[in-house]
Amino acid sequence: MRTTTFYRCVLGLGLLGAARPGAQGQRLSPAAAPATTASAAIALANPVLPGDFPDPSVVKIGNTYWATATSSNWGPVFPLLKSTNLTDWTLAGSVFGGERPAWADYYFWAPEISQDGGKTYIFYTAHKRGGNLAVGVASADRPEGPYRDHGPLVGQPDGSIDAFPMRDEKGQPYLIWKEDGNSANKPTPIWAQPMNAARTALTGTKTELFRNTAPWEGNLVEGVSMVRHGGYFYAFYAANGCCGGGCTYATGVARARTLLGPWEKYARNPILTQNAAWRCPGHGTAVERNGRWYLLHHAYAAVAGSQMVGRQGVLSEFTWGPSGWPVFAGGGVATGAPARPAPAVRDGFDGTALGLAWQWPVEYQPTAAVRDGQLHLSARPDHGGAALGHTVYVADYDATATLLHPGALPAGTAAGLAALGDPDNALALLAGDGRLRLVRRAKGQEEVLVETALPAGAGPLRLRLQARRNTQFTFAYSTDEGRTWAPLTTGTATSGAYLPPWDRGIRVGVLAQGPATAVADFDEFTLTSQAP
Template identity: 65%
Template sequence: MAGDYPDPSVTKVGNTYWATATSSNWGPAFPLLKSGNLTSWALVGHVFPDGPPAWADYYFWAPEISQENGRTYVYYTAHQRGGNLAVGVASAPNPAGPYTDHGPLVGQPHGSIDGFPMRDESGRLYLIWKEDGNSVQEPTPIWAQRMNEERTALVGEKVELFRNDASTWEGNLVEGVSLVRHNGYFYAFYAANGCCGSGCTYATGVARAENLLGPWEKYSRNPVLMNNDTWKCPGHGTVVEDKGRWYLLHHAYNTDGQQFVGRQGVLSEFVWTESGWPSFKGGSTPVASTAAGPRSFNDEFTGPALRSSWQWPIEQRPSYRLQGGRLYLTARPDHSGAALGQTTTSPNYTAVTTLLNYTALPAGTRAGVAAHGDQDNALALLADSQKLALTRIEKGETRILEEAVLPADKSVQLWLRVREGRRFSFLWSVDEGKTMHPLPADGTSVDGSFLPPWDRGIRAGLLVQGPSSTKAVFDFFSLSNQL
C-alpha cells in the first residue's frame, strides 16, 4: 500500500480483501481500499466521505475493519470534541458503505485508542483496546470488555490483558493489538515503543493465552518483527490468512522516504513454529522486500466531483466547483488557506499545475502549488495579480522567501520539485514550460524538513489564500513520483 497508510487493517468479504488505514487530520476520514490478492490495492472510497461524525473533530486513527453476519464494522479512534481520545464504531451493509456511525464506545480520562473486536472461547463479543497512558507518562494497559451484539455499548467490567514492561524492548507503550485464534490459543500481535518520526523505535511482539481474558504469556523471543534494510519501525497491523498462508498487514517507514512519505502498508508473511509461536519468514523480510513502485497522478478536472484521492485538513474542508475542465477553488482566510493534497509515494516527485486568469485575482488573494505538512505548515509558490511569492508557513506564521514580478498574461504554470523528501525547488513559466524560471532566482532549493507532523507524511497539491468571497481557477494538476 504505497503512500501514507498507517495502522492498516484488512478483512476478506467473498473473494475480495477490504482495507482501511489511519487518516489522522486529513479528510475524508478513513480510506477504503480493495484488492483481490493483498498486494494490488485500489482506493474506492472513504468511511466518512461527507465529513467526520458530530462527536469527533480530529485524530482519526487506527480503524479496524471486520465483517460478521453480513454486516461490516469499523472500530476507530478519534478525538472527542471537548474531551480526549475515544474508540467509536460505524457499520454498513457492505464494505463499500454507506456507513452509519454509532458513536463512541469508550473514552477514558487518559484516552482510549486502537479498538479491536474479538469473541472469546464461548462466543461472547468483546472490545479490546489500549488505555493511552503514555500520553501522561503512565503505563499502557490493554483492556477487554464485553460488548453488546448491536455494537453500540460496552457491558460489564473491563479486564486487563497485559501492559507494557518499560524495562524491556517495549519501552513506554504497547498498542495496536490484533488478535487471531489458532490451534487452541488466542494470539495478540502488538506494537511497542516509539511509533513515529526519524527517531522511531517501533517493533512488533506477540503474546498468547488459552482464554481471551488470560492469563497472557508474552513470547520470550520478542520482538518478532523489526527493522530491515528496506523497512523501518514495523508495527500496528492486522493478521490475515490467505490460502493457508499467514500474513501481517502492518505499516513501516521505507528507509528512503522515511517520515516525508509517511508510514506505508507492508505485507509480511509468517509461519507457525512447532512450539506454536509465529516466525516471520526471513526474520523481518516482508513479502514485498522492496518498496512498491512510485505511483503518479493526473487530474484534468473533467469529472462531476474531485477524485477520491484528494485530501484536505479534516476541519477545513474546502469549497469548490468543477466546470468545463477547470477547478474553481474558493479561498480561505484562516490557517494556511484552502488546501487540497495528494499523498506521495516517493521522496522524489514533481507536482505541476496551471493557474488561470491570475491577473483577475482580487487584492489579498494568492493561489498556487504547495507542499502541505498540515493546515499550519506549508511551502508554496503563490501568485497574486502581479507577482509570485515563494512562501513558507511554519506553525501558522507566514514568511515570504522571495518574489518575482509576473507579466500580464492569461495563465502561469507552477512547478514543485522535491528530492530526498526535504529539498524543495520551485519554477514557473508563462509559455507552457518552454521557458522555466526558478524561484529563488539562483535555483537553490528550500529546506522542507519542518513540514511533516509527527504522525503524517507530506501532501503535494494546491493552496488558495484570501477572503472566502474569492476563487482561483486551475486547469490541471499532476503529480509524478520518481525513484
C-alpha cells in the first residue's frame, strides 16, 4: 500500500447517476450485490462502472470513496463519483465542469485522484495548446471541488502521460509518468521525479524506472499504479495496444526495494489477460479492501459490438503468491458472478438544470437550459450542430427523444435524435424545414440517406433510434406518443461502425443544427438496454 497520504481504496460495485440539486438526472440502479463481511471477497459482478469509463481511479477520503476516469474529448472534464458503501455510486459532478484548463484543449486522459495534507489532487493528462501531451495537476480543499488548476508539470517533446503520485521509502513525494515515445516510434520510459510539498512543481532530476523491453509489451508500457507490500514497491502497468477492435492490452507487474530501483519485471508477465467475458484489460489501480487485494481497471466486454460501448470499469481480485508476486485467479478478468444488469435511463427534464450524466464535445459546449419540464437546446451552425450525449452501457439498446414544435423550427434549422461519435461523425434523425431526414455525418461531410415530409400539423414528435451490436442502426418516428411507429430507414439497417474514435465509445442524445438564435425544445429522453 501507499503511505496514508496517498491511501487508495477499492472501487464499489455499481453506479448511480444523479443530477445536481434541482436537476433531472439519471439514477442508474443495478441489482444489489451480496453483502460482504470484513474478510469476505467482493462478489465481482462486472462491470462495476458500466459505460465508457477508461483509466478509473479511486481514493478514500474520510468515510466516502471518490472515483474519476478518463473523459477524453467529451465534456464535462473528468467525472467525479462518490459512495459511502462501495456499492451505490452517485455521479456528483466533474473536476473542471464546463471550463477546461486554460493551457489544454483536448485528450483529457487518465486522471489520478489522491488526498494529501487535507487537499485533494487530480494529476491528469491533456493536450497542450500548440504543443503535445502533458501532465497537469489541479487541487481542491474538498473532493467535490471546486478545483484550482496549477497548469502542466511535465511535457516532453514526444508527450508525457499517465501520472501517478507516490512517496519513496523516505517519504519524499514523487511523480511517476510515462514518456509517450510510442507516438514517435521510440521506447516508452517510465520516469520518477520529486515533487514540491504543494504538488505543483517537479524538483530535482528525473530517474528512469523501466521501459518496454519484453516481447509481450509491444511498443509501449504505460498506466503505472504503485503500492508497497512485503518490503517492495510494486508497479502494476499496462502494455501493448489499448484500444479498438485490434487491441492487445494486458497487465504486468514489476517490483523494487526502493522507489528508484533497480526494478525487476515478473518473469510470468502478463499477469492479467483477456478471457471469454472481457478483452484487453489494463490501466488499473491496485487497492486493498478488508485485507483482500483487487485491481480496478478497464476492459472491453467480449460481446459483439461492445467495443463501441467503450472501455468499462471492472474489478479483479488477486492474491500475493509464495514468492511475493501478485497472482490473479485464472489469469483473467473476474467472472465469478453474473454480469451486472445495465441501467435504464429516463430524463424528463423536470428540474432546473441539465442532469450531470449529459455530455458534450469538449471543444464545443452547447448552450442549453432546463425549465418547465423541457430541455431548450440552442442550435449551432458548425461542427455538426449543438450536441448533448449520454453514454451507452451495452451493444443493443433503444433510445427515444420527444421533439416539441418541430414545424415551428426556424428556416434552416433541424433537430432530433442522434448516435454521436464526435463532432465529425454522427447518425441522426432530424426534423426541420418541413422534412424528416436520416442524415449520416462522416469525416465532417453530411449525406441525407432518406427523407420524407414532416406530418402535417405535427405536434410533439417522438423519435426512436435502435442499435444492434452497436453498429447497425434503425430509426422511426411517432406522432401519437409512441403508440405507433413509422420507420425512416434505407430499407436495411444503417452502419454506424465508423462513429467512435479509437479511444472512446458512442454517445446517444439530442442534436440541433442551424443558426445560434434558433432553439429546439425537447421534453423527454430515454435509453433502454436490450438483450443481445
